[in-house]
Amino acid sequence: MITIISSTNRKNSVSKQVALQYQEILQELAIESTIIDLEHLPSDFITSALYENQGTNVDFNPIRDHMKEAQKFVFIVPEYNGSFPGILKTFLDALEFPGTLKGKKCAMVGLSSGIQGGVMAMSHLTDIFNYLGMHVMAAKPKLTRVNGLMEGGKITDESSIRRLKDQAQAFIDF
Amino acid sequence: MITIISSTNRKNSVSKQVALQYQEILQELAIESTIIDLEHLPSDFITSALYENQGTNVDFNPIRDHMKEAQKFVFIVPEYNGSFPGILKTFLDALEFPGTLKGKKCAMVGLSSGIQGGVMAMSHLTDIFNYLGMHVMAAKPKLTRVNGLMEGGKITDESSIRRLKDQAQAFIDF
Amino acid sequence: MITIISSTNRKNSVSKQVALQYQEILQELAIESTIIDLEHLPSDFITSALYENQGTNVDFNPIRDHMKEAQKFVFIVPEYNGSFPGILKTFLDALEFPGTLKGKKCAMVGLSSGIQGGVMAMSHLTDIFNYLGMHVMAAKPKLTRVNGLMEGGKITDESSIRRLKDQAQAFIDF
Amino acid sequence: MITIISSTNRKNSVSKQVALQYQEILQELAIESTIIDLEHLPSDFITSALYENQGTNVDFNPIRDHMKEAQKFVFIVPEYNGSFPGILKTFLDALEFPGTLKGKKCAMVGLSSGIQGGVMAMSHLTDIFNYLGMHVMAAKPKLTRVNGLMEGGKITDESSIRRLKDQAQAFIDF
Numbered sequence: 001m002i003t004i005i006s007s008t009n010r011k012n013s014v015s016k017q018v019a020l021q022y023q024e025i026l027q028e029l030a031i032e033s034t035i036i037d038l039e040h041l042p043s044d045f046i047t048s049a050l051y052e053n054q055g056t057n058v059d060f061n062p063i064r065d066h067m068k069e070a071q072k073f074v075f076i077v078p079e080y081n082g083s084f085p086g087i088l089k090t091f092l093d094a095l096e097f098p099g100t101l102k103g104k105k106c107a108m109v110g111l112s113s114g115i116q117g118g119v120m121a122m123s124h125l126t127d128i129f130n131y132l133g134m135h136v137m138a139a140k141p142k143l144t145r146v147n148g149l150m151e152g153g154k155i156t157d158e159s160s161i162r163r164l165k166d167q168a169q170a171f172i173d174f
Numbered sequence: 175m176i177t178i179i180s181s182t183n184r185k186n187s188v189s190k191q192v193a194l195q196y197q198e199i200l201q202e203l204a205i206e207s208t209i210i211d212l213e214h215l216p217s218d219f220i221t222s223a224l225y226e227n228q229g230t231n232v233d234f235n236p237i238r239d240h241m242k243e244a245q246k247f248v249f250i251v252p253e254y255n256g257s258f259p260g261i262l263k264t265f266l267d268a269l270e271f272p273g274t275l276k277g278k279k280c281a282m283v284g285l286s287s288g289i290q291g292g293v294m295a296m297s298h299l300t301d302i303f304n305y306l307g308m309h310v311m312a313a314k315p316k317l318t319r320v321n322g323l324m325e326g327g328k329i330t331d332e333s334s335i336r337r338l339k340d341q342a343q344a345f346i347d348f
Numbered sequence: 349m350i351t352i353i354s355s356t357n358r359k360n361s362v363s364k365q366v367a368l369q370y371q372e373i374l375q376e377l378a379i380e381s382t383i384i385d386l387e388h389l390p391s392d393f394i395t396s397a398l399y400e401n402q403g404t405n406v407d408f409n410p411i412r413d414h415m416k417e418a419q420k421f422v423f424i425v426p427e428y429n430g431s432f433p434g435i436l437k438t439f440l441d442a443l444e445f446p447g448t449l450k451g452k453k454c455a456m457v458g459l460s461s462g463i464q465g466g467v468m469a470m471s472h473l474t475d476i477f478n479y480l481g482m483h484v485m486a487a488k489p490k491l492t493r494v495n496g497l498m499e500g501g502k503i504t505d506e507s508s509i510r511r512l513k514d515q516a517q518a519f520i521d522f
Numbered sequence: 523m524i525t526i527i528s529s530t531n532r533k534n535s536v537s538k539q540v541a542l543q544y545q546e547i548l549q550e551l552a553i554e555s556t557i558i559d560l561e562h563l564p565s566d567f568i569t570s571a572l573y574e575n576q577g578t579n580v581d582f583n584p585i586r587d588h589m590k591e592a593q594k595f596v597f598i599v600p601e602y603n604g605s606f607p608g609i610l611k612t613f614l615d616a617l618e619f620p621g622t623l624k625g626k627k628c629a630m631v632g633l634s635s636g637i638q639g640g641v642m643a644m645s646h647l648t649d650i651f652n653y654l655g656m657h658v659m660a661a662k663p664k665l666t667r668v669n670g671l672m673e674g675g676k677i678t679d680e681s682s683i684r685r686l687k688d689q690a691q692a693f694i695d696f
């Protein structure tokens with residue numbers, strides 16, 4: 001059982017599309033998965049779910065509890081301003097600490113409209129996840145100029161699909 | 175004229191206290207400053223001020239415009255989960271791109287309750303700011319175990335005050 | 349079988365001492381290990397073992413071959429100038445590429461005479477190892493002001509010893 | 523007066539070619555420059571110029587002294603194994619500490635045969651230089667697939683030349 005996280009709250013995001021495609025890839029490998037889409041965070045999330053309100057937002061708590069139960073994560077990470085979306089870190093800041101991610105395992109996929117492919121985003125996230133005690137799989141595919149790799153909401157570029165499949169297969173065994 | 179940013183939306187934060195003290199330090203050096211306190215971001219910020227709603231939030235637009243006009247920034251950055259607060263990056267994601275920070279200059283101060291002093295937070299931010307075209311001053315004081323350095327809402331530790339003053343003086347000339 | 353790397357060529361280094369102590373910890377856990385001490389790199393290493401001379405240095409080739417065979421590594425990493433020792437990266441640049449580290453696993457211990465404990469060194473190394481396809485264990489103990497933790501060439505600080513033992517145990521299962 | 527550093531000791535490196543071209547660009551802007559080419563480091567550098575031998579290598583000392591005198595640096599940084607060349611950090615480890623780089627200014631150009639353009643190399647270096655007290659200019663051109671941008675030992679790609687010229691001009695005023 002793997003939890004895939006679409007790491008932006010932008011509506012109808014490419015990240016969401018890639019998350020869905022990753023789910024299909026896992027399905028082909030006979031692995032069940034759930035998607036957590038940050039688009040569905042409550043709109044008053046930054047005041048209702050952080051700090052003194054940690055754990056009190058009834059709309060967010062099911063997601064928070066899911067994160068505590070889940071053991072393996074795939075983060076689909078679009079590059080915003082040279083790093084990960086702020087909302088992703090805000091989401092992490094709302095999880096129960098310590099313990100939500102400790103000893104767990106994750107993989108990452110980086111997306112960008114430009115040529116960096118989220119390389120810095122994934123480097124920063126690796127620091128954060130390791131700090132929180134979560135192991136990060138080494139292979140982190142970078143999908144650069146991601147729109148050019150897609151058609152009709154799906155990645156059609158063969159080489160990119162191959163890299164995602166290889167990662168998914170390796171992550172199952174990680 | 176310098177803009178000091180208290181980089182969390184936690185209420186009554188230590189960052190806000192340090193921001194106020196930094197303002198006093200600048201005052202002693204005859205430099206005017208304003209504080210932008212992320213505590214005052216609209217609570218529906220993550221849906222009302224990002225992506226397709228960039229620039230349409232009348233409560234946030236004055237801050238957004240201020241960021242465009244300002245030329246020099248001091249970021250007071252508390253360490254959350256091994257990096258900067260998610261809300262700070264979300265705030266940056268809501269600024270006009272490109273151009274808000276390009277060619278400008280900033281300094282940073284890191285705070286932590288633990289022993290890292292925000293060192294990774296400031297490293298990640300430096301990557302982001304450089305990506306956005308903003309120069310970062312080399313000296314980045316790290317205030318570790320910050321609560322132990324303060325009394326009555328103010329840093330009283332002589333060595334920490336000295337480092338902030340040295341940074342402020344150097345930043346004026348940067 | 350674990351390979352411990354003392355990541356500096358400084359003579360009689362603290363890293364070497366910690367490497368030896370780590371070996372003892374592994375021994376207590378019934379795990380065999382070897383130490384590669386960068387102190388023993390040939391002195392003309394930078395001209396005789398890199399680039400067009402990759403693989404031609406008969407003094408270095410046994411180490412190079414060992415790195416190819418080994419599957420699990422513990423890097424003892426002293427902090428030099430805010431990152432890892434240059435010699436460690438030079439050593440990595442002399443390994444057969446690609447493939448020496450791909451799919452393998454490592455853990456790291458950071459050492460510093462100051463208060464950072466090699467945190468940036470280990471962040472940079474994690475980027476490099478992940479790039480090369482090697483998984484990095486999340487827990488990365490930071491031994492700050494390391495000389496104060498030692499007596500007679502051994503770490504005597506209980507809490508530090510505990511962290512190394514916990515890491516070693518976890519790394520065996522990683 | 524600017525010091526350009528060709529950051530590898532590989533013979534006849536692309537970095538050296540780019541360093542020479544950067545020197546021409548500066549010349550057109552009426553700025554004098556010197557090139558330090560790490561190819562010329564003594565071959566026993568790692569034993570004769572570090573640690574207890576810091577400052578005792580008569581072949582290296584002129585370079586070491588030059589670094590102490592110089593105020594502005596441009597680092598031409600090829601990407602090796604996902605970061606900077608180990609020899610560059612070894613070179614930095616042989617400089618007088620503290621003080622060689624403190625309060626000085628630098629710019630960087632990243633080169634890669636692949637698609638990263640040295641982005642991680644320059645991120646790591648920025649951490650190191652800031653730690654040592656040297657300011658880093660925000661703009662860090664990344665020359666990806668650099669061989670395809672060159673002909674006869676010179677960058678001929680117009681857009682790349684433009685970015686180097688813009689950087690050089692901005693660095694003069696930095």
